[in-house]
Amino acid sequence: xxxxxxxxxxxxxxxxxxxxxxxxxxxxxxxxxxxxxxxxxxxxxxxxxxxxxxxxxxxxxxxxxxxxxxxxxxxxxxxxxxxxxxxxxxxxxxxxxxxxxxxxxxxxxxxxxxxxxxxxxxxxxxxxxxxxxxxxxxxxxxxxxxxxxxxxxxxxxxxxxxxxxxxxxxxxxxxxxxxxxxxxxxxxxxxxxxxxxxxxxxxxxxxxxxxxxxxxxxxxxxxxxxxxxxxxxxxxxxxxxxxxxxxxxxxxxxxxxxxxxxxxxxxxxxxxxxxxxxxxxxxxxxxxxxxxxxxxxxxxxxxxxxxxxxxxxxxxxxxxxxxxxxxxxxxxxxxxxxxxxxxxxxxxxxxxxxxxxxxxxxxxxxxxxxxxxxxxxxxxxxxxxxxxxxxxxxxxxxxxxxxxxxxxxxxxxxxxxxxxxxxxxxxxxxxxxxxxxxxxxxxxxxxxxxxxxxxxxxxxxxxxxxxxxxxxxxxxxxxxxxxxxxxxxxxxxxxxxxxxxxxxxxxxxxxxxxxxxxxxxxxxxxxxxxxxxxxxxxxxxxxxxxxxxxxxxxxxxxxxxxxxxxxxxxxxxxxxxxxxxxxxxxxxxxxxxxxxxxxxxxxxxxxxxxxxxxxxxxxxxxxxxxxxxxxxxxxxxxxxxxxxxxxxxxxxxxxxxxxxxxxxxxxxxxxxxxxxxxxxxxxxxx
Amino acid sequence: xxxxxxxxxxxxxxxxxxxxxxxxxxxxxxxxxxxxxxxxxxxxxxxxxxxxxxxxxxxxxxxxxxxxxxxxxxxxxxxxxxxxxxxxxxxxxxxxxxxxxxxxxxxxxxxxxxxxxxxxxxxxxxxx
Numbered sequence: 001x002x003x004x005x006x007x008x009x010x011x012x013x014x015x016x017x018x019x020x021x022x023x024x025x026x027x028x029x030x031x032x033x034x035x036x037x038x039x040x041x042x043x044x045x046x047x048x049x050x051x052x053x054x055x056x057x058x059x060x061x062x063x064x065x066x067x068x069x070x071x072x073x074x075x076x077x078x079x080x081x082x083x084x085x086x087x088x089x090x091x092x093x094x095x096x097x098x099x100x101x102x103x104x105x106x107x108x109x110x111x112x113x114x115x116x117x118x119x120x121x122x123x124x125x126x127x128x129x130x131x132x133x134x135x136x137x138x139x140x141x142x143x144x145x146x147x148x149x150x151x152x153x154x155x156x157x158x159x160x161x162x163x164x165x166x167x168x169x170x171x172x173x174x175x176x177x178x179x180x181x182x183x184x185x186x187x188x189x190x191x192x193x194x195x196x197x198x199x200x201x202x203x204x205x206x207x208x209x210x211x212x213x214x215x216x217x218x219x220x221x222x223x224x225x226x227x228x229x230x231x232x233x234x235x236x237x238x239x240x241x242x243x244x245x246x247x248x249x250x251x252x253x254x255x256x257x258x259x260x261x262x263x264x265x266x267x268x269x270x271x272x273x274x275x276x277x278x279x280x281x282x283x284x285x286x287x288x289x290x291x292x293x294x295x296x297x298x299x300x301x302x303x304x305x306x307x308x309x310x311x312x313x314x315x316x317x318x319x320x321x322x323x324x325x326x327x328x329x330x331x332x333x334x335x336x337x338x339x340x341x342x343x344x345x346x347x348x349x350x351x352x353x354x355x356x357x358x359x360x361x362x363x364x365x366x367x368x369x370x371x372x373x374x375x376x377x378x379x380x381x382x383x384x385x386x387x388x389x390x391x392x393x394x395x396x397x398x399x400x401x402x403x404x405x406x407x408x409x410x411x412x413x414x415x416x417x418x419x420x421x422x423x424x425x426x427x428x429x430x431x432x433x434x435x436x437x438x439x440x441x442x443x444x445x446x447x448x449x450x451x452x453x454x455x456x457x458x459x460x461x462x463x464x465x466x467x468x469x470x471x472x473x474x475x476x477x478x479x480x481x482x483x484x485x486x487x488x489x490x491x492x493x494x495x496x497x498x499x500x501x502x503x504x505x506x507x508x509x510x511x512x513x514x515x516x517x518x519x520x521x522x523x524x525x526x527x528x529x530x531x532x533x534x535x536x537x538x539x540x541x542x543x544x545x546x547x548x549x550x551x552x553x554x555x556x557x558x559x560x561x562x563x564x565x566x567x568x569x570x571x572x573x574x575x576x577x578x579x580x581x582x583x584x585x586x587x588x589x590x591x592x593x594x595x596x597x598x599x600x601x602x603x604x605x606x607x608x609x610x611x612x613x614x615x616x617x618x619x620x621x622x623x624x625x626x627x628x629x630x631x632x633x634x635x636x637x638x639x640x641x642x643x644x645x646x647x648x649x650x651x652x653x654x655x656x657x658x659x660x661x662x663x664x665x666x667x668x669x670x671x672x673x674x675x676x677x678x679x680x681x682x683x684x685x686x
Numbered sequence: 687x688x689x690x691x692x693x694x695x696x697x698x699x700x701x702x703x704x705x706x707x708x709x710x711x712x713x714x715x716x717x718x719x720x721x722x723x724x725x726x727x728x729x730x731x732x733x734x735x736x737x738x739x740x741x742x743x744x745x746x747x748x749x750x751x752x753x754x755x756x757x758x759x760x761x762x763x764x765x766x767x768x769x770x771x772x773x774x775x776x777x778x779x780x781x782x783x784x785x786x787x788x789x790x791x792x793x794x795x796x797x798x799x800x801x802x803x804x805x806x807x808x809x810x811x812x813x814x
Contacts, residue, residue: 256812257810257812259789259790259793259794259797259803259810260789260790260793260794261787261788261789261790261794262788262790263786263787263788264784264785264786264788265784265786266777266781266784268758268776268777268778270754270757278757278778288790375786376786378698379697379698379786379787382696382697382698382699383695383696383697383703383809383810384809384810385806385807385809385810385811385812386811386812388696388809431699471741471751475740477699505749506749506753506754506757506758507753507754507757507758507776508737508741508753508758508776511774511775511776512774512776513699514698514699514700514772514773515699515700515762515763515770515771515772515773515774516774517740517741517760517774518741518760518774518776520741520751520752521741521749521751521752521753522751523745523747523749523750523751524749548744551744551745552744552745562745562747562748562749562750563749564749565749588699589699589700590700590770590771590772591771592770592771593770611742616740640769641768641769641770642769644731644733644762644764644769644771645731645764645766645769647733648730648731648732648733648762648764648766649731649732649733650731650732651727651728651729651730651732651783654732654733654734655783657734658734658761658779658780658783659780660780661779661780662778662779662780663756663757663778663779663780664756664757667756667757667778674780675778675780675781675782
């Protein structure tokens with residue numbers, strides 16, 4: 001079986017060397033051709049993305065958690081519209097696999113539609129599915145077009161496409177290696193029937209999303225053919241070549257600007273499936289060596305028998321999200337930007353598991369690789385005149401991914417995620433300013449929070465509150481952006497099944513930067529058998545829709561439950577309440593250096609509480625008018641600095657006590673050996 | 687800024703590097719933090735912070751918007767002279783402290799010597 005090896009995958013991430021013909025075509029580009037041509041590719045991709053968003057049915061699709069892309073005939077990425085950068089650098093693996101193994105049988109022809117969702121063959125995880133079409137002109141393969149989107153159903157042992165309790169790939173539902181699903185520009189009916197049975201929980205969404213991918217990829221193909229008809233083959237080939245060259249030069253220049261050395265970050269995750277468990281989810285040593293960057297993951301915890309493992313290229317996908325949001329933001333989204341970047345994955349770690357591993361919840365671990373990259377990059381690039389402004393703490397990545405499944409108020413089968421609490425995470429504090437409040441989805445910076453009225457019209461829910469939640473952000477000179485909370489009431493159906501994915505209930509995710517604090521953990525909250533509707537009917541004026549007031553002085557009475565955010569499927573009844581949280585971003589810098597007036601602004605905007613202003617930022621102010629007492633604040637802060645000097649211990653003295661400590665044994669079930677996280681034996685999977 | 691500080695490179699918000707003398711310094715007060723071939727954290731004061739003091743529990747439950755202090759601690763690193771909080775690490779209790787910044791000083795010196803890099807406003811600028 002030609003399952004790609006790690007070596008093959010890493011090799012396929014690298015661009016194919018330019019052919020003499022490509023060089024010849026690139027040399028023929030006239031002045032302005034490149035600039036105009038690059039913009040034409042942007043326009044083609046943006047138009048296709050608009051079609052994609054409008055024709056998708058799942059909330060990930062509607063929110064824009066997707067990517068549309070153009071590749072060379074050899075399979076290298078040239079440009080993309082995102083959506084998410086998760087798929088950007090890694091999709092060439094799929095095309096190069098198809099070309100290596102299927103060029104002869106079944107062959108690659110004009111009008112083919114190829115499809116895959118299998119992370120073993122180059123994807124992220126199986127809800128992320130991609131349609132790819134070769135772009136032929138007069139019988140010659142000139143390029144490829146693709147459309148990738150996360151659909152929240154795969155026919156797995158749990159609804160929602162990311163089965164938290166899956167222990168091997170055999171429990172994840174549809175895992176489809178690259179396959180030709182259409183010929184002569186038509187999707188095959190026999191394939192559609194095979195495919196649709198994996199989407200029986202939500203057939204309308206499942207099939208609509210499949211068709212949306214195909215039609216989007218085809219629109220890109222059509223526009224590229226129009227461009228070739230207008231400007232000729234030489235122009236297109238030359239343009240694609242020059243875009244690769246330009247992106248590579250730009251990326252190499254940025255890497256050259258960095259000092260050489262090793263920059264390490266360690267991050268932890270606090271749940272494996274539904275089990276609270278501590279793992280060293282990424283031990284990153286980022287090495288800058290001459291013109292190269294090397295990501296080494298030695299020291300990361302071993303793989304485990306859950307769906308919280310990540311295939312190697314999915315780690316690269318998560319790192320691409322950081323690279324394109326911050327470092328390569330001004331470059332074309334192009335394979336060649338990663339030419340000088342290499343990856344080293346030891347065997348058997350959670351980031352390089354066995355081929356039978358379940359990986360459907362890989363994103364929770366993969367995100368920690370992105371978080372670690374933020375910190376290592378910050379420490380490598382803060383000294384660089386050209387890159388220090390791009391320094392930022394990791395995004396808030398703890399969240400509730402609440403899945404609802406059952407029949408809607410329209411009697412339609414549904415299985416979807418409530419993506420508000422994904423797409424409203426806070427950005428990490430930055431070198432020159434705060435992180436943005438609810439900046440987006442840590443996996444998809446351009447994802448949009450869905451429209452509440454649309455959610456209410458399609459799903460059997462009422463959105464009772466949407467707000468930033470106080471003190472969700474990490475504190476610092478530049479605080480992290482605030483996370484958000486939404487409260488959903490089951491409405492207009494007798495019952496609904498819901499489960500929740502997520503992490504970050506016991507340990508804050510993402511390290512802060514340069515003396516800041518991390519963001520607050522999130523619990524899973526439900527309130528069954530409550531009196532909210534009754535009180536609303538009665539018009540109780542004491543009723544509040546502010547989260548902090550609700551939990552500190554409950555006005556809604558019922559069976560309040562605070563649990564680990566990842567929760568097994570349960571049946572909820574009409575009127576029951578679910579809360580979904582997105583995490584705030586970690587903070588940047590010593591909170592004692594934050595401008596007191598900015599702290600007051602945060603108070604006014606309900607981003608932080610009085611407790612935080614007084615105890616973390618050490619601000620002295622009048623309770624009523626909230627006017628800062630500058631002198632007393634200065635004194636308080638100076639007093640705190642003196643306290644630090646009094647309580648701080650030297651490194652050696654600190655280590656004497658510290659090294660005797662360890663977390664409770666039950667927390668280390670999946671960690672590996674303590675503290676170096678080596679494997680404790682083979683993983684047994686069903 | 688004193689002349690001797692102008693040639694130091696800002697490596698973090700609070701950490702300066704004197705390449706020539708291979709020393710770490712606090713950016714805020716100029717206190718020396720030790721040799722730059724060592725972990726700068728060795729020159730700091732350290733404190734094991736209960737995370738509930740920063741992220742207080744909001745409800746009485748095991749899951750309460752606050753980190754579990756048995757699972758994670760905040761290690762705070764202070765400048766021993768001015769008390770600025772230079773760095774924090776959220777680590778399980780007893781987990782080894784991270785040697786986060788290990789700059790290749792020999793290569794940096796070489797790049798400065800050849801003129802590939804120059805120090806301007808405490809940052810590394812590539813000569814065009």
